[in-house]
Amino acid sequence: MTASVTVATGFLRSPSVSKSQNTSFLFTRQRISPKKSSVRPISASASELPENVRSFWKWLGDQGVVSAKSAAEPAVVPEGLGLVARRDIGRNEVVLEIPKRLWISPETAAASKIGALCGGLKPWVSVALFLIREKYDEDSAWRVYLDVLPESTDSTIFWSEEELAELKGTQLLSNTLGAKEYLENEFSKLEQEILKPNKDMFPSGITVDDFMWAFGILRSRAFSRLRGQDLVLIPLADLINHNPEIKTEDYAYEIKGAGLFSRDLLFSLKSPVYVKAGGQVYIQYDVNKSNAELALDYGFVESNPNRNSYTLTIEILESDPFFGDKLDIAETNGMAETGYFDIVEGQSLPAGMLQYIRLVALGGSDAFLLESIFSNTIWGHLELPVSRSNEELICRVVRDACKSALSGFATTIEEDEKLLEEGKLDPRMELAIKVRIGEKKVLQQIDQIFKDRELELDLLEYYQERRLKDLGLVGEQGEIIFWE
Secondary structure, eight states: OOOOOOOTTSOEEOOOGGGOOOGGGGOOOOOOOOOSOOOEETTTOGGGSOHHHHHHHHHHHHTTSOOTTOSEEEEEETTEEEEEESSOBOTTOEEEEEEGGGOBSHHHHHTSTTGGGSTTSOHHHHHHHHHHHHHTOTTOTTHHHHTTSOSOOSSGGGOOHHHHGGGTTOHHHHHHHHHHHHHHHHHHHHIIIIIGGGGGGSOTTOOHHHHHHHHHHHHHHOBOSBTTBSSBBOTTGGGOEEOTTOOOOTTSEEEEESOTTOOOEEEEEEOSSOBOTTSEEEEOSOTTOOHHHHHHHTSOOOSOGGGOEEEEEEEOOTTSTTHHHHHHHHHHTTOOSEEEEEEETTSOOOTTHHHHHHHHHOOGGGGGGGSGGGTTTHHHHTTSOOOHHHHHHHHHHHHHHHHHHHHTOSSOHHHHHHHHHHOOOOHHHHHHHHHHHHHHHHHHHHHHHHHHHHHTTTTSOOHHHHHHHHTTSBOTTSOBOOOO
């Protein structure tokens, strides 16, 4: 399932979806980056909008959420649906506010007819189950909202096997397959523990595809990191699209009280930039995600090279004779048995990476540094080269891993760039090519860093030389100092 790379001493491998066992990483925001095009807002021509969107807007009006004074409304946009300004909207001005009674969250699932069954479920699984049940209920109170949700997104979890084949060699493919396997396992447990024993509570024929759909909706549309709310669907607000030109996530939305004498909460969405009437309202989904993460979460990538990254996974093997000592040192310094390091195109190596990999590779005549006398100072020593053999080993291991990973791609960067230049590509094919190019560029960058380091091995200053200098036994030029 995973594209594992195990070379040389075997302590460096490619990561799988197991990089984060905390499933809270699964949920952030939504879909596709913008393209220049006209939009068709409700006020411009309601007849051009699908009936389900018009019904949704009316429902929101009946709920007292929108009115003729609302700053924005749904519209058909290149991304599918989006929010369009009905008038000029100032920077940081409130675009809309949605009361808590219209949010869909684990609390909503717990208060529903299936609430008694949700107690032992992961929060996101309970919301997914709620969405599936409501989707199949024609009389659902959430019918008009469910009818505007897409059947799928361009997230790679919805790609066909043929489409996924275009991701051969990428970490995105490994993570996508890992996510799908995880979902299949979660659904299998849900089916055995909840669905089959409570058939009277659910429509017949619920499948793993339904579960994938609910997961995709949550992954692409749920707001997270809200005050006291880790996973929330906000009808209407979840139509907001992403714009890479917006460089900050700050202040785009917040939870606030409905008023001085009210206990109700409001989700308040703000525009981070000025928007002219008729223009689409955007936010920044996440400034820190890589293109591979954007593709898996939302189904789009950006041209920004800072979005191109590759994760090196380095682990202390249990078979290492110094496993316990190395693990103690790693944990003392905020690391663990396995280290994940995201290398970004055009940026230097992540903090702590060289220290960690030097620790993992430590052995032979350098093992004395693992003794307890050095426990308080070893991490500082590892900031600089330990020995020629240690530095040579980490260079060889990393370079071999990069070469192995690059050999897993079916195309070169030049061939992929030519495909992009020729154009006329399916959106998913274009996305796959861009991810391939990005990952290969970062792999080549990593390889070049350690190739350059190999060329400097004879020029580097190592621990023993530094120690002799500290003792005054060696001069600045490496000459031995004698005393009369």
